[in-house]
Structures are given as structure tokens and as C-alpha cells.
Amino acid sequence: FLSEFIVLKRYFPGRKYMQTIKTAVIGLGVISEVHFDYFKNLEELKLTAVCDINPERVKTAAEKYRVKGYTDYRNMFEQEALDAVLILTDHFSHYPIAMCAFEHNVHVLCEKPITVRSSQAQEMINMAGKKNLVLAVDFCLRSIPHYKKIADIIHHRLGKILRADIIETRYFRTMAYYKSAVWRGTWKGEGGGILMNQAPHILDLIYWWFGQPEKISARLANKHHDIEVEDDVEIFMTYPEDARLRFYSNTWETPAGEYIYIVGEQGILSVNDNEMKFSAFERKIKEIINSPSDSLKDQISHTEKIEKETIPFSSQYEITKNFIDKLLGKTENLLVSGKDAAGSLLMANAAVVSHMQKKEIILKNFHPSEFDQQLEMLTSGKQRLTSRD
Ligand SMILES: NC(=O)c1ccc[n+]([C@@H]2O[C@H](COP(=O)([O-])OP(=O)(O)OC[C@H]3O[C@@H](n4cnc5c(N)ncnc54)[C@H](O)[C@@H]3O)[C@@H](O)[C@H]2O)c1
Incomplete structure (x- = not known):
């Protein structure tokens, strides 16, 4: 399935063709800064869109990263051809956003906790499995x-x-x-x-x-x-x-x-x-x-x-890199799957x-x-x- 969804090949000087993962970020609060910070060190992740219910935050991030901004994630999933999404919103919204992502065949890396209710976590795992999509969680320790x-x-x-x-x-x-x-x-x-x-x-x-x-x-x-x-x-x-x-x-x-x-x-x-x-x-x-x-x-x-031991960037970077590597077929193992979380x-x-x-x-x-x-x-x-x- 990986070869089916990774269609974008871009030319980078000094390299041959490189596959990238078109990724959106939903939730532009405190933890988003930690994630945005390492994106420059993860060139396989191509930031494509940002989303938040707060229009000011959307405007600031969209201008800063020169990507399209949305205040409704449903519109974003309808309009953007995304491979993956980082869900960085508050706890109860992880479940509806992840389910919407899966409906649109988008892989999910979700902030911890996976969601609040175990019953909903199981639904997320089942849906990802049914759609053959990756569900990873940022338990960065x-x-x-x-x-x-x-x-x-x-x-x-x-x-x-x-x-x-x-x-x-x-x-x-x-x-x-x-x-x-x-x-x-x-x-x-x-x-x-x-x-x-x-x-x-x-x-x-x-x-x-x-x-x-x-x-x-x-x-x-x-x-x-x-x-x-x-x-x-x-x-x-x-x-x-x-x-x-x-x-x-x-x-x-x-x-x-x-x-x-x-x-x-x-x-x-x-x-x-x-x-x-x-x-x-x-x-x-x-x-x-x-x-x-x-x-x-x-x-x-x-x-x-x-x-x-020190790690090169941050523990969150390691989790996202592992997620991206999994999508690119570079690793079989997810550091933290939905089932783990x-x-x-x-x-x-x-x-x-x-x-x-x-x-x-x-x-x-x-x-x-x-x-x-x-x-x-x-x-x-x-x-x-x-x-x-
Ligand atoms: N892995 C870590 O070490 C770590 C550290 C801090 C926070 N977190 C987790 O990250 C998540 C976010 O925490 P935070 O501190 O950044 O919160 P925050 O309140 O600073 O930011 C959350 C953002 O999500 C937006 N949002 C809420 N509902 C939304 C929706 N339906 N659509 C789009 N945007 C929406 C809010 O407007 C806000 O801008 C939480 O799950 C938290 O537990 C993880």
C-alpha cells in the first residue's frame, strides 16, 4: 500500500529522487511549536496545510510556513490530498479528528493520550486496521x-x-x-x-x-x-x-x-x-x-x-521520524502504535x-x-x- 499512496517525487540537489509525505498539522498550540521546530530536519515530511479552530493561530502559522490554513479540519481533508496528519489538539478531539482522517485515507500521528476513552481508542485502532492505515502516538519517552x-x-x-x-x-x-x-x-x-x-x-x-x-x-x-x-x-x-x-x-x-x-x-x-x-x-x-x-x-x-545519551533534536522528532520512516517503508516497527497507546x-x-x-x-x-x-x-x-x- 505504501507505493500506492507515496506518489510525490521531488528533486533535491546532491540526491536522486526523494519521496515525501504530504502532512498537515491540526492544533497550533503549545506542543505544535516543538513539532514545527524539527520539521526542517525531516525533509521527507512536506508540511502541506495547517488547521486550528482559532483563526489567528491559523493565519500566523499559514504565513510563517507558507502553507494553506484551515479552521475546519473536515474542509481540509476534503480539499487537500494528504498522506498524513499530526493531531496536536486537546484530548477529546483526537478521536473525531483521527476518524475523519481515516475516512479520507490519511495516516495519523496523534499526540498523547491517544484519546480519553478506551472504547474510542479501540474504534480508532479498528478503523486504521480496516483501512490499512498507520496510527502512531507521540509517547515520546x-x-x-x-x-x-x-x-x-x-x-x-x-x-x-x-x-x-x-x-x-x-x-x-x-x-x-x-x-x-x-x-x-x-x-x-x-x-x-x-x-x-x-x-x-x-x-x-x-x-x-x-x-x-x-x-x-x-x-x-x-x-x-x-x-x-x-x-x-x-x-x-x-x-x-x-x-x-x-x-x-x-x-x-x-x-x-x-x-x-x-x-x-x-x-x-x-x-x-x-x-x-x-x-x-x-x-x-x-x-x-x-x-x-x-x-x-x-x-x-x-x-x-x-x-x-543525547538525541539529535528532540524525543518528538524521533517519534515523527519513525512514523515517516514507517510510511516510506524504511522501517517495519512503529515506536508507539495505537495498540501500544x-x-x-x-x-x-x-x-x-x-x-x-x-x-x-x-x-x-x-x-x-x-x-x-x-x-x-x-x-x-x-x-x-x-x-x-
Ligand atoms: N508529547 C508531549 O510531550 C506533549 C507535551 C505537551 C502536550 N502534549 C499533548 O498535545 C496536545 C495539545 O496540547 P497543547 O498543550 O499544545 O494544547 P493547546 O491548548 O496549547 O493547543 C491545542 C490547540 O488545538 C486547537 N484545537 C482544539 N480543537 C480543535 C479542532 N477541533 N480543530 C482544530 N484545532 C483545534 C486549539 O485551538 C489549540 O490551538 C494534548 O493532547 C497534550 O496532552 C504532548
Whole structure:
């Protein structure tokens, strides 16, 4: 199918013919600047049109990038022969825009979260599959080298995972941030608080590293912001054989920090901000426990530092480059597919239901409609976020 839709060949000096992907950007807010910034380094992406419901933003971007501007994405899809679109709008609009793109046979790279409701994420995945189109999601942490190294250690060197603790407080936000756009900090506009906006990045890492847990129990709270949604989240996840993972994050704490501690049967991986290391055990932990000596010495065979590496432009660039490479047939693998993104969304949806209904969720029995009904109660104001205790 790739050869069918990539029809444009342009001549570049010093090269032979090059294929380009005619791409539109929908949503010209904060994150669009990050994306526009690397386009100059991605010459296979040909920016063709921009769209936003805000006419001023359309005018500015259309003039700056010398492309056609639209205030209605439906008109844009009707009038432009696009190969791909970057959807950079607020959360609830990802679903209708992506579905419209697929109807017009346009590939989609969508900002995180893929959408708010798992039920709609599944529809997006099904539609893309039916139309043989690519659906990628900008969970950009997956392109960062040290998170890739951590994934590799978890998947190949730690052995069976016994427990993990992940605390992420790099998401400090002021009230000025929550007031910077009407959709922020509301059930109706954002679909949640930290759990739907910032924490999805870490839930995506958890899903990538460990897969989906069997059970989820969550506590949401609004601790320090004058908003209706949560600014504080703690999720307890249970994996097979009773392996436990605790995840905690908030948007009220500063200075920021990242703390990851993962114990496997063959070693320990720890991240304390910039200090990252993997310590391998001499023997499996069970053998150490059952050894005749009670000495705690020499159980670590060696410790390796995990170094941070720089990436050429930005983590978003890496995701978009991978998307474009996939469309050009240069790679088979998407860094984050729609299916990947839906995996962590289900966990986030289950966490909201767990908190509001004060119960542990068994994920295999969890139906996305339970979240849809819960969200309806919250957006309509029939229910408010209250403490679980
Ligand atoms: N990957 C990351 O690290 C990262 C970082 C920040 C934001 N994001 C995500 O990017 C998305 C946008 O966030 P933002 O901070 O740029 O928001 P923003 O409010 O600054 O910008 C959103 C823009 O979308 C426009 N818009 C809304 N509905 C539209 C529609 N139907 N058609 C066309 N335009 C429409 C708005 O007018 C606005 O200009 C969100 O999903 C957010 O979670 C991702």
C-alpha cells in the first residue's frame, strides 16, 4: 500500500529522487511549536496545510510556513490530498479528528493520550486496521535512549520481576498553567487531571516495560490546585505471582524528581534522578535466601552505570521520524502504535473507576464502558472527585 499512496517525487540537489509525505498539522498550540521546530530536519515530511479552530493561530502559522490554513479540519481533508496528519489538539478531539482522517485515507500521528476513552481508542485502532492505515502516538519517552536501555535490562537481564516502585514528580504545574487554556484541569475538557495529561507518559513506560497488570487499585486526590480534577495519583498494580508495582505522581511538588527501583530475581535496577544503575546478583534471589550462610556480602556480582545519551533534536522528532520512516517503508516497527497507546489508556481508565468506586479492578474483567459511565458522572457534575478513605 505504501507505493500506492507515496506518489510525490521531488528533486533535491546532491540526491536522486526523494519521496515525501504530504502532512498537515491540526492544533497550533503549545506542543505544535516543538513539532514545527524539527520539521526542517525531516525533509521527507512536506508540511502541506495547517488547521486550528482559532483563526489567528491559523493565519500566523499559514504565513510563517507558507502553507494553506484551515479552521475546519473536515474542509481540509476534503480539499487537500494528504498522506498524513499530526493531531496536536486537546484530548477529546483526537478521536473525531483521527476518524475523519481515516475516512479520507490519511495516516495519523496523534499526540498523547491517544484519546480519553478506551472504547474510542479501540474504534480508532479498528478503523486504521480496516483501512490499512498507520496510527502512531507521540509517547515520546519511548525514543529516549536510557529508557530504551532500562527496557532492555527489564526484558533480558533482571529475570522475573518481583517488585517495583516508580515515583515521578517532574510534572509540577502552576495555576497559571491550568488557566492557560479552557480545557485544562476539567473533566469536560481534559478528561481527567495528571492521570490523563502528564502521567500517561509514565503509564506508557510501565506498559512497555512490564505489560498490563492483573489488578489495579488507585487513589486520586486534588491536593493543592483549585481545579476539579486530580493533581495527585497513586496506583498499586499487581502482576502475575503477586509481583507488586507502585506508581506515584503529582503536579504540586517541586523541585522535581524521578525515582525508579525495580527488583528482579537476578538484580536491581535503580534510577535516582540522573544516577542510574543496574546491579546484577551473583545468584538468583531465591538461592541467596536459601543459602546456608546468612552473610549479606558479595551478593552483587557487578554494578553498571546507565548513562544518559543525547538525541539529535528532540524525543518528538524521533517519534515523527519513525512514523515517516514507517510510511516510506524504511522501517517495519512503529515506536508507539495505537495498540501500544491503548494498553496504558485502559490502565488509566481503570484507575479512575477504582478510585471513584473504591474497589480493586481486575483488568481482564474491566469493560471500557465502566469508565465511560464514570466519566459521564464526573463531566455532568453528578459526582465529584472525593477522597477514597
Ligand atoms: N508529547 C508531549 O510531550 C506533549 C507535551 C505537551 C502536550 N502534549 C499533548 O498535545 C496536545 C495539545 O496540547 P497543547 O498543550 O499544545 O494544547 P493547546 O491548548 O496549547 O493547543 C491545542 C490547540 O488545538 C486547537 N484545537 C482544539 N480543537 C480543535 C479542532 N477541533 N480543530 C482544530 N484545532 C483545534 C486549539 O485551538 C489549540 O490551538 C494534548 O493532547 C497534550 O496532552 C504532548
